Amino acid sequence: MKKVYLETYGCQMNVSDSERVATALGRDGFEVTADAAGADVVLINTCSVREKAEQKLYTQVGRIRHSEGPKPIVGVLGCVAQLEGETLLKKIPGVDFVVGTRAVGRVGSILNRTLDGESEIVDLGEREDEYDWTVADTHRHSPYVAFLPIIEGCNKFCTYCIVPFSRGRERSLPASDIIRHTLELKRRGVKEIHLIGQNVNSYRPETESGLEGFAGKSAFSRLLRAVAATGIERIKFTTSFPRDFHEDIVEAIETHENLCNWVHLPVQSGSNRVLKLMKRGHTIDRYIKQIDRMRASSRDIAITTDIIVGFPGETEADFRDTVELVKYCGFDSAYIFKYSPRPGTPAFEMDDTVSAAEKTLRFLELENTHKASQHKCLERYNEKVLKVLAEGISTRTENGISGHSTCHKVVNFVGDKAVLGSIVNVKITKVKANSMFGEVV
Ligand code: SF4
Structure with missing residues (x-):
């Protein structure tokens, strides 16, 4: 039995892809190992959202190439694979095959072909609807918690983001399939499912199948109610996109106890001017209304966010708006990042006007502001x-x-x-x- 070691970088979608690859490899007769040393095959599921994540791929392949003993087969999966394709084989000596995000369902057969002597296979999937929706079974990160992808890809084209290019256009899984998967996971003892996608609340299936009879203006809120009706103990969902975050989602949470009281709603900047440059399609006024609505909810909803500092053109005044927003919202948690230019995105062509030193200063100040307001926000859990x-x-x-x-x-x-x-x-x-x-x- 060949031993396969899988290393994963990036978001929950990548973790979920890796879990499904591992499940499929197990079924195909491979042994999935947690031990990199001694593996016959190393698969690296890559992330291209930030330069640092991409850099890890080069470091890891270099480490394998220079290690002692027999060299494993190396396959690169995920977003970097999808974007770079064949060029990866030239750029990184030691890579044996490349599989894009749209072809992860074929990793087992590609691996078998490589073991049979075929070299330098590149499979990026031919059509965007080829995403593999199989539910991870034997190789989940937890026996009690399961990720369930409901939407793949992104149509938003925020100017700093590579995801619409690496994962392609949005495709939603029909609700009837999501309900079937939920019931199956519940039967297998899973207590909590995470409905995942780049923007879960942009969920727009081609058919109403499974959503009939459920109230709510948006398809996503109807989906939440339909999944809640399966009786699975807990349902979480991430990530939500502010432009598509409607009140009916909060109403669904208020109606169904098994819809958990946590919303991750990335704001990215507190300045309308910067949001425009980022092409986010939402305003701070609207975001604050969404926060106020959730804060007023009987469910005590925990709100988390993502913020980028130092976006091209961000002025001191724009940054002050972000600081004020963080103080106002008092997030349960905020993931703050320094802007990192990604080749191939519109923002890459913009003048990077904020110096590296200034980005660091803004990052540290915002971290401190967030920590102070977070401290107050989390105190509400004491004794609860x-x-x-x-x-x-x-x-x-x-x-x-x-x-x-x-x-x-x-x-x-x-x-x-x-x-x-x-x-x-x-x-x-x-x-x-x-x-x-x-x-x-
Ligand atoms: S919504 Fe924007 S940031 Fe999120 S994945 Fe799509 S393009 Fe990227």
């Missing part, structure tokens, strides 16, 4: 009882168990292994920026 899915052993506490709350916080508590896989009431006793501690009540 949260429902936590016990997912694994915690290294943070002795006899510890770790899991996520419905508001997607990592919670550590003392408990017996027997609780793994169940939902436990935990009273929060200590709140930190990235995790909480509590005791079972």
Whole structure:
């Protein structure tokens, strides 16, 4: 049995792709190993969103090439593979095959062809509707939590982003298939599903199949209600796009207890001028209304976001608007990034007017602002009882168990292994920026 080691960079879509590749390889008779040393095949599932992530591919292949002992077969998957195709074989000596995001369903057969002696296979998928929607079965990151892709690709073309080029146009999986997959995962003991996609709330299936009879203006809110009706214990969804984030989504969360109280809504900048340069298609006024609506909800919705600092043309005044927005919103969590130009995007052609030093200063200031407002925001969880899915052993506490709350916080508590896989009431006793501690009540 050939041993395959899979390394994954990037977003949840990539993690989900890798899980499905691993499941398929297991079915095809390969052994998927967690140990890179001793693997016969190394597959690297790449990310092209930031330069740093792309750089990791070069480092990793270099490390394999210069390591002692027999060299494994190396396959490159994911967004860098899709964008670069054949040129990767020339750029990185030591790569044996390249498989794009649209062809991940064929990794097993490509691997077999390589083992039979065929060299330098490049498969980028011929049509955009070739995405593999298979649900990961045997190789998930958790036995109790499953990622379920519902929409693939992106039509938004934000000027800084390479995803519309690497993953192609949006395609939505029919709701009837999503419901079928949810019921199957529930039957296999999964407690929590994450409906995932670059923009889940841009969900637009070609057919109403599975959505009939569910209320809501947008197809996504009807989908949420349809999935909630399966009775699976918890449903989370990410990522949401502000322009397509309608009130009916919040109303669905308020109606169905099993729709979790967490929304990831990337704002990217607090300045309307910069949002225009980014072609985000939303305004700060509208974003604040969305935040206010969620804050007023009876479900105590946790709101998280992404922000880019130092976008080309971002002035000091624009940056101040972002600082004020962060103070106003008080995010549960904010992922702040320094702008990183990606070749092939419209922003790459813009004048990068903010110096590297200035980007760093803005990044640090925004991080500090966020930490201060986050601290206040998270204090509301102190002494509160949260429902936590016990997912694994915690290294943070002795006899510890770790899991996520419905508001997607990592919670550590003392408990017996027997609780793994169940939902436990935990009273929060200590709140930190990235995790909480509590005791079972
Ligand atoms: S919405 Fe914008 S940032 Fe998100 S994947 Fe699409 S183009 Fe990229």
